[in-house]
Amino acid sequence: AVALERKFRAEAMHAYSEQLEERVKERTIELNRANDVLRQQIEERKEIELKLLHDAHHDSLTDLPNRSMFASRLELAIANKQRYPENLFAVLFIDLDRFKIINDTLGHHAGDEFLIEVSKRITKCIRGHDLLARHGGDEFVLLLDNFDYTSDVEEISARIIDSISEPFILDDKEMYSGASIGIAHVEPYYRSADEVIRDADAAMYQAKSLGRGRMVIFDKSMRERLLEELELENEFRRSLRDREFECYLQPVINLNTKQPLYHEIYVRWVHPSLGKISREQFRQVAEQSGLILELDLYQLRAACELLKTWPDAERVGYEPKIAVNVSINHLLQSSLVQKILNVISEAGVSPAALVFEFDENDLNRRSQYILPAIKKLKRAGVTLVLDNFGSGLASLSYLFSYPFDYIKIDHRFIKSLPRSLRNLRLIQSIMLISGHLKFDVIAEGIDSYSQLEALTEIECIYGQGKYLESSQLLPALNQSSA
Incomplete structure (x- = not known):
């Protein structure tokens, strides 16, 4: 009986040892598996951290450093x-x-x-x-x-x-x-x-x-120039806000009847300390600073205000019209074109009394975007002028495609008259084309009798310049800031 008891206990102990060994083995496998998962999670976390570190210092598109x-x-x-x-x-x-x-x-x-x-x-x-x-x-x-x-x-x-x-x-x-x-x-x-x-x-x-x-x-002169440009831009913003510009008016004259075709309005900027700023310089500042739209609207409101006080056609003997230089930027968005028309409507002025002059050089840069806007202005009744024709590289196709009423020959061609027969022939050729395309030519920058005489001989009808009539300073106009 004792022997059987010992045998039974030995077998029970052996079975228990095997069970314990099996449980230890299973637990070891579980721990190893858990360690593998933990090790994988650590590796993944390291990869994520490295990726986050990389992404924080690199561009997502090119993978270059940022x-x-x-x-x-x-x-x-x-x-x-x-x-x-x-x-x-x-x-x-x-x-x-x-x-x-x-x-x-x-x-x-x-x-x-x-x-x-x-x-x-x-x-x-x-x-x-x-x-x-x-x-x-x-x-x-x-x-x-x-x-x-x-x-x-x-x-x-x-x-x-x-x-x-x-x-x-x-x-x-x-x-x-x-x-x-x-x-x-x-x-x-x-x-x-x-x-x-x-x-x-x-x-x-x-x-x-x-x-x-x-x-x-x-070089350091560039920094000084940039600071000067920044100062000029800040002063321009202030002057535009406080309406410190002077408005001038100069007519385009019918050389036969001596009657004005229309009057061009433009602004001059005389700064208290910087003195007179050239028109080209402050318009360039306006373009670069994004204020050209505000400057053009300033001139447009001045023109509308003046038209409301202008004598009617019966009293002056001609139909009053005022021209405004308009940046091509107004035509890049339909909402801006509509804003122009709204300003005219709110002023109670007929669009037919306004002339918009567009610079040829602007047209060269963005011609493909603006034709619908120009046609919209034309349908509204605004007279359209291509200004500074010949100063850039405008294609003659513009004259076929765009509904301009007049083109202004750049003043540099007029300046060389009458000594430059080549320029005189060029103006004649443009006038010949204009006759076929149903628009008229304006000679800009007539500053002497000899220039006027040369243009009269080739039967140029319209002209503008200080020899015909100098610019006149307008009194301060009461513009709304709408």
Whole structure:
């Protein structure tokens, strides 16, 4: 009995040991499985953290470093330059041409493909330790790190310009672009990355103003000029707000009857401290600052106010009309065209009493967008004039396609009369075309009797200039600010 009891206990102990061993084995497997899951989660978390870190410092489209990472690297370069002045660094600010056209015509997908291809082309033009980043939109910045000669910067810039000027194949279409590059050499006096990028950006805008597709190296005079332009823009805003412009009126004369065809209204700006600002200069400021629409509406309201006080046709012997110079920007959106018509309607003036003059150079840049707007103004009864004809590269097709009533020959052609027979023949040719197309020609800038005589001999009917009648200052007009 004792032996059987011992045997039973031994078997029970063995069974228990096997069960315990099995449970330990199962638990070990569970723990290993849990460890594997935990290890996988840790790896995934690390990957996510690395991706978040990468995304925080890289552009999502091109996978280039972004503005933040570029600024951090540039700060290190500035510190290096301050400690070791002999080391050479430079920042290139690269702006692409025609990106908006590609986006608008082929769509955003093609625009994205274009930017990716540009980033690849620029990368091939630089060294491995240089840093290329996407600054935003169609702008890239490049840090040339510790190069040997200043000529290296211009050589790399030229390679980039040449590379981007090669055709791009987007949606099976061949498209062309270009690059304007501003260069700022990193100097010890720089205190932040923003200062270097700002100066490279200023040089880039200088490059664009010189005709695009080129490079410009920053110098301190550019910054002074930019500050002057900023001050002028601020003063222009204040003067426009406080209505400090002077309005002048000059007629377009029928050279046969000596009666006015219409009067052109324009503004002059005489600043208390800066003096007289040329018309071309402050209109350029208005264009660049986005205030050209407000300036044109200022003149339009002045014209409407004057028309309401103008004597009627029976008293003056002609139909009163006033011309306003209108920026082509008004025609790029249908809502802006309607705003013009609303201003005229609210003033209680007939559109037939107004003449709108459009600059030929503006028409060249955006002709494909404005034809519907011009036709809308024509249907409303506004007289339309193509101003400064011959100053740019206007195609004669404009004269066939656009419903202009008059074209104004640019004053530079008139200035050379009567000594330039070539210009005289050119004016005659334009007059011949105008006769077939049912519009009339106005000679602008008649400043002498000899010029008037030459135009009279070729039977030019309309003219404008100080020899015929000088501009007259108008009294202050009570315009509403609506």
